Amino acid sequence: MVDGNGSEASATQAVRAAPRQADTAIEAYCVAGAEAISLYSAFCGEARYAPPQDPRWVGTWAESCKTEIVTAVLESAGRPLLALALEVTMEGPIRVARFVGGTHANGNFPAIAGNTTKHIGEADIRVLLRAIGRERNDIDLVKLERQVGQLAGIANPLLRIGAGPSPNPALAVDLSGGFDAVLSRTSGKRKRKKHRSQTRKFEAAGGFRRVEGQTRAETDRLLDAFFEMKSVRFAAMGIHNVFADAAVQHFFRELFGREAGHVRPGFVLHGLEVGGKLRAVTGSSITEDTIICEFGSIAEDDLAFASPGDFLFFENIREACEMGLAVYDFSVGDEAYKRLWCDIETPHHDVLFPLSAKGHAAALARRTAGTAKRLIKGNPLLWQTVKRLRRSAAGKAAARSAPSKETIGE
The missing domain is CATH 3.40.630.30 (Gcn5-related N-acetyltransferase (GNAT))
Known part of the structure; x- marks a missing residue:
């Protein structure tokens, strides 16, 4: 379990983004490092979230895998509405912020305080994700994959900035x-x-x-x-x-x-x-x-x-x-x-939000790869052929690595 205290002190390191418009009180800020986990845990005490966004999952992954966590928060008049805990990691040449757990995190949904998503618009989500880039300007891409559209009747506000379908349904x-x-x-x-x-x-x-x-x-x-x-x-x-x-x-x-x-x-x-x-x-x-x-x-x-x-x-x-x-x-x-x-x-949904030129190129490549995966998996004959080729390649690799008769028992 993670410690749920310390949310008040988080403001000292928060990077706050300007409100979307003069007539709204919604703001966004982001906290990095160890304080991000305690802030997120405290928020989740009064929030709904999917299992991979459970503070137990987030804290245990950070502890075990030694990855840095950033927590981005949307609030209205000082009242938190939404919190997003992400891990920062390298994927090839780019640095990404993604749901904690990588491919092990499925059915993702941000932590929401009550049914407040009706107050959160597309522009607010963009402000939230840009706040991550302000706190960590080395991040190229915010990658929010395998999200569900709703949880307990609450709509997922992260999908309002435009999402593509994930290759696999649940x-x-x-x-x-x-x-x-x-x-x-x-x-x-x-x-x-x-x-x-x-x-x-x-x-x-x-x-x-x-x-x-x-x-x-x-x-x-x-x-x-x-x-x-x-x-x-x-x-x-x-x-x-x-x-x-x-x-x-x-x-x-x-x-x-x-x-x-x-x-x-x-x-x-x-x-x-x-x-x-x-x-x-x-x-x-x-x-x-x-x-x-x-x-x-x-x-x-x-x-x-x-x-x-x-x-x-x-x-x-x-x-x-x-x-x-x-x-x-x-x-x-x-x-x-x-x-x-x-x-x-x-259906599950993917959101890719670039924060740099490298991030834009990576997002384009991932969207192209995602489309190809969906086409392959949507064609039963083609998908079975791919799986058969995988098994064949694995069998040949195993045969190459097996010891010869001359070396057995040496």
Whole structure:
């Protein structure tokens, strides 16, 4: 957890931007460094925000990954309306300010005090983002990707300056009516039959149990298994492993470990254990009415054929219904296993706001790349071809790196 005190002192380092017009009281300022986290945490005590904008997420990432945080604030007559905590990092030759967590942060939404977005216009958001450039004039681009359009009925004001569609939507399950109703809408008879068949297979393999990380030792064990699963799976698919970095792994260990044992944790791990071995793991965030599967993977072993990941999702969704939640969100990414459950599709949006000439060039390149990704992923045949080529390249790379017969055993 981060300390929520210190917001008053932040004004000493704030860079304030002039009001948009003479007839408005809305102003923007930005704070950098350690004080940015305490300012943001204090604001969030009375605000709504998405899980990757949770002060626990922001503070733990900054602590684990040693990245600098800047917090930009919009206020009216001294009353904060919106706060935006971003990390400053290098992406190739340009310096960007982005949502804390990089590609691990999905379904993003700024911290909002009450339902105040109706008072925030396009010009105010531009003033807010320019205030970041005034505080840190070395930043080339403010990159706000994978944003949702609304949260708890509140419109996202960051999208008012113009946003493009993200390459991937988010898929979710409407839990209204309970688990039986969910199954009735999503081929429930087939799902129940498969679940019974899986149960028999797992019983024959030594028995099974669904586990939740309720102690630090349990969350570490679940994450150890997950990181290994993901390493093997990404290598087979020819995809860069975004969980490989030691600092990123430390972040997730701290984020989930600190929540372990809470009555209503904000972040929780679940696993399916068969024959004493973890075969599937999911990591989720929980809001007032939604559980969001932030990540998941399965073991590539002798039981992979029995789809332990599907089995764990079945149990996770069943529990979400029992908890009285309204939505089970699979988060960003369009995959076949998600489509088997989902009846809600939510587009995500990207905002790129250049602060320098290099930033303008980078924004153009990213928009072009984003358009290409959407076209490829929107064409099922082309997308399957790309994935097949990735796997083929990964297999050839593995074969090249394997030791020859002459060196085995030396």
